[in-house]
Amino acid sequence: xxxxxxxxxxxxxxxxxxxxxxxxxxPDKDFLVLLGPSGCGKSTMLRMIAGLTEISSGxxxxxxxxxxxxxxxxxxxxxxxxxxxxxxxxxVRSNIAFPLVMDNFHWWHHIPMVxxxxxxxxxxxxxxxxxxDKVAEMLELTDYLExxxxxxxxxxxxxxxxxxxxxxxxxxxxxxxxxSNLDARLRSQMRAEISALHAxxxxxxxxxxxxxxxxxxxxxxxIVLNEGVVQQYGTPKEIYDKxxxxxxxxxxxxxxxxxxxxxxxxxxxxxxxxxxxDSREVSVRVKEHGRSGVRLGIRAxxxxxxxxxSPVSGSIEAHVVVVEHLGAETIVGFxxxxxxxxxxxxxxxxRDLYYARLPSDLQFEVGGSCRVGFDLSDAVWFDNDxxxxxxx
Amino acid sequence: MDSIxxxxxxxxxxxxxxxxxxxxxxxxxxxxxxxxxxxxITFFDGWNEYLFGTTFxxxxxxxxxxxxxxxxxxxxxxxxxxxxxxxxxxTIPAIIFFxxxxxxxxxxxxxGAVKG
Numbered sequence: 001x002x003x004x005x006x007x008x009x010x011x012x013x014x015x016x017x018x019x020x021x022x023x024x025x026x027p028d029k030d031f032l033v034l035l036g037p038s039g040c041g042k043s044t045m046l047r048m049i050a051g052l053t054e055i056s057s058g059x060x061x062x063x064x065x066x067x068x069x070x071x072x073x074x075x076x077x078x079x080x081x082x083x084x085x086x087x088x089x090x091x092v093r094s095n096i097a098f099p100l101v102m103d104n105f106h107w108w109h110h111i112p113m114v115x116x117x118x119x120x121x122x123x124x125x126x127x128x129x130x131x132x133d134k135v136a137e138m139l140e141l142t143d144y145l146e147x148x149x150x151x152x153x154x155x156x157x158x159x160x161x162x163x164x165x166x167x168x169x170x171x172x173x174x175x176x177x178x179x180s181n182l183d184a185r186l187r188s189q190m191r192a193e194i195s196a197l198h199a200x201x202x203x204x205x206x207x208x209x210x211x212x213x214x215x216x217x218x219x220x221x222x223i224v225l226n227e228g229v230v231q232q233y234g235t236p237k238e239i240y241d242k243x244x245x246x247x248x249x250x251x252x253x254x255x256x257x258x259x260x261x262x263x264x265x266x267x268x269x270x271x272x273x274x275x276x277x278d279s280r281e282v283s284v285r286v287k288e289h290g291r292s293g294v295r296l297g298i299r300a301x302x303x304x305x306x307x308x309x310s311p312v313s314g315s316i317e318a319h320v321v322v323v324e325h326l327g328a329e330t331i332v333g334f335x336x337x338x339x340x341x342x343x344x345x346x347x348x349x350x351r352d353l354y355y356a357r358l359p360s361d362l363q364f365e366v367g368g369s370c371r372v373g374f375d376l377s378d379a380v381w382f383d384n385d386x387x388x389x390x391x392x
Numbered sequence: 393m394d395s396i397x398x399x400x401x402x403x404x405x406x407x408x409x410x411x412x413x414x415x416x417x418x419x420x421x422x423x424x425x426x427x428x429x430x431x432x433i434t435f436f437d438g439w440n441e442y443l444f445g446t447t448f449x450x451x452x453x454x455x456x457x458x459x460x461x462x463x464x465x466x467x468x469x470x471x472x473x474x475x476x477x478x479x480x481x482x483t484i485p486a487i488i489f490f491x492x493x494x495x496x497x498x499x500x501x502x503x504g505a506v507k508g
Contacts, residue, residue, distance in 0.1 A: 052405070072406045
């Protein structure tokens with residue numbers, strides 16, 4: 001079972017570089033998620049692993065064997081496409097069995113009629129139909145084996161695509177946004193099914209998605225990509241708690257991490273002229289680093305917000321702009337400073353907007369004043385110029 | 393053929409198809425309806441060939457059916473009964489050909505391959 005190693009992998013289309021210098025090692029049996037916004041090169045990356053797209057430079061190895069020039073079939077991989085790519089003229093049974101049929105393909109199968117009959121004979125072989133039945137049972141497709149793909153629902157098609165990848169028992173499973181065409185309920189169900197599948201088959205999965213919920217829930221490791229550059233490689237917890245830079249901080253988490261611009265102000269740190277309580281210790285360290293300002297990153301659930309104007313010790317003044325009730329919790333969007341009479345609209349409405357995740361029993365009113373409390377022990381710090389995370 | 397999703401061919405490649413088997417097993421069955429439609433159109437095009445037939449073919453033996461049909465009209469007499477029976481015979485091969493091919497001319501055979 002292979003460990004996948006990317007050694008300075010890059011991809012260029014003409015003069016456009018899509019992936020720059022990609023280095024990583026994916027241990028065997030890992031569930032690696034490639035996460036990034038649209039057009040960041042994650043699908044290209046996956047297609048390079050599959051051998052569908054040529055590698056411009058660098059080395060891709062499976063267990064120390066360079067596979068750059070191997071055709072897809074020889075790489076012992078399975079690929080699940082975003083659009084499923086089921087063969088519409090074949091029944092579900094033939095679709096699932098197709099990789100096995102092709103394993104038994106001979107040159108004389110090209111002869112018209114003869115080839116068709118030979119392929120049908122392969123389908124009927126006891127060992128192959130046994131395998132089909134086993135996989136179909138695992139994915140609950142037994143009742144649909146004789147149907148054509150067009151007679152299946154989205155989730156069933158998705159399962160057929162998975163079954164087709166399972167049947168050859170490949171060493172690596174490559175999945176290209178397989179859930180993006182499903183509705184929300186089916187998506188969460190398939191998410192669980194794919195995770196269970198990974199646990200059961202114990203093979204390496206490489207999963208491409210732009211959905212961070214999928215990445216966080218399914219991945220054992222995540223690579224965050226942006227514009228062809230790896231932003232961070234780590235476990236979901238590392239990426240959530242300690243984002244490597246401002247991009248990752250903003251990309252991961254819903255709502256995204258709050259990033260407050262912080263300046264040195266007398267003995268402490270201040271956000272827009274408002275001094276953060278208990279910030280003296282950190283400000284000393286900021287000075288030691290020779291910086292005049294940094295960015296303070298803090299997750300929405302680590303903030304405490306209380307309605308009303310009455311000063312609470314250790315908090316700063318703000319006003320509520322958005323209130324989103326989610327049932328179990330409430331997301332409160334706020335801006336720093338005293339309440340203003342007229343709320344901004346358009347792009348100005350989201351500028352300098354920060355979010356807090358609070359229990360749903362707290363009541364907030366849009367436009368009302370509130371106090372925001374910080375606990376600096378939960379904060380991460382980013383450099384103003386490089387946007388990289390710094391230890392303070 | 394351009395309307396066949398590219399993923400299908402790629403998927404076939406991963407499953408072990410070479411270029412020839414991809415063409416044979418994936419592409420041809422999927423474009424069969426379009427090929428049938430094209431066959432019907434060209435057949436009728438040929439069958440209806442009249443203008444070139446009357447203009448250029450001088451030998452009676454080589455006349456197309458439509459030209460032959462038109463030749464029934466004489467200077468003094470047009471045998472309408474013969475014209476109509478010949479015209480009826482003339483349509484039979486076309487109807488048979490169409491009946492054979494119409495099953496193949498079904499749109500949406502690729503429905504279900506990919507979502508959307």
